[in-house]
Amino acid sequence: MTKVLVVACTNVGRQIILEILTNNLINTKLVGVINLKPKLGINKSNYDNYNDLKKKFKIKIKYISNINHLESINWIKKVKPELIIQSGWSQKFSSKVLKLAKFGCVGEHPAPLPYGQGAACVNWGIIKGRKKWGDTFFLMNNKYDDGPIISQKLFKISNNDNVKTVYDKISSTSALMIRENIDKWSKGIFKKNKQNKNKAVYFKKRFPEQGEFKLEDSPEKIINKIRALTQPYPGAFFIYKKKKIFVWEANYLMRNEYDKKVIYFLKRKKNFEKYKNDFLLVKVGIKKNKIIKLNRIQVDDAPEMWAGELKF
Structure with a gap:
């Protein structure tokens, strides 16, 4: 043998x-x-x-x-x-x-x-x-x-x-x-x-700080980065009120999910909207005319939570 x-x-x-x-x-x-x-x-x-x-x-x-x-x-x-x-x-x-x-x-x-x-x-x-x-x-x-x-x-x-x-x-x-x-x-x-x-x-080695994305990025770019860096990796994140918001799970909001509340959200100036209790809708893209749905997030080193629980 x-x-x-x-x-x-x-x-x-x-x-x-x-x-x-x-x-x-x-x-x-x-x-x-x-x-x-x-x-x-x-x-x-x-x-x-x-x-x-x-x-x-x-x-x-x-x-x-x-x-x-x-x-x-x-x-x-x-x-x-x-x-x-x-x-x-x-x-x-x-x-x-x-x-x-x-x-x-x-x-x-x-x-x-x-x-x-x-x-x-x-x-x-x-x-x-x-x-x-x-x-x-x-x-x-x-x-x-x-x-x-x-x-x-x-x-x-x-x-x-x-x-x-x-x-x-x-x-x-x-x-x-x-x-x-x-x-x-x-x-x-x-x-x-x-x-x-x-x-x-x-490909070169990646570092945690490279996980940052901007809300002006395209939904494809954001979602791909989240998928690529989710646990057990350091995570993809954006900065909100000087805090890192790590996003561990997110999805595209499909057109068939565009109800009256979503359409109203698109017309308003605000960039965030709670959705069906646990989720958070976020406007993204240069024109902020696209929406992604955040599922699981973490603020800095705090415990992980449902995105809809984030307090503004």
Whole structure:
């Protein structure tokens, strides 16, 4: 039985680990998991420490601060994997780490490579209104998300999806690709497809302050930002009376919802209107002639609440 090590710290990595551990048709042994130390994981929005998996399956988990430190390298050498699978790990692997396993390192990236190389790709994809998305496994080299593709699954991002539900889809596609390929990969059998560099799009890391939107923005731009940055991410927000109003859930107000109250609201100068007790209507766009419906909000660090409970 060939041996694999997983380097991961998110919900996608969890499904990869579970697939290897629980699928009786897989003939590859998980010899260990490397995860990020919890004190460092606090800064990662979708961090998962896998403590429950450690207890339930009695697997070896090494919590580290840096994959390239000597302590990490020595631990990998000790478990002797023939293949390393990486998912959701921000640090670039050194040349030394890339050579530790007999058949190298396979990376999982939550984007349809070569589109979406770099950081926060799912968030960026939703912000940019992408309707088609994907999940990719590739052979790692000394550049970020650059190696040849060895498996890829594509799927649609629906209007009802947000960053969490897209990651749920990615968790499923990752597990499926592991199911289909892990026994071949762990023996060094790869079907390689070189990435087309002319189609590569690279995204930079995002910061919480980039979550701000203006009420003058288009409804599409606002809704996409809310969907992309909702929990467990830092959130999309606008400033009202010097306070940050985080919006965790919002929808377009459809034309068939335009009752007399909504039409009257459009004619008035006010920008906010309570709607059906729990919701808040907001005029948006340059001309303030479009309406979105806020569902769940949070004012600064106060508890989350229904948008209709906001006091003006």
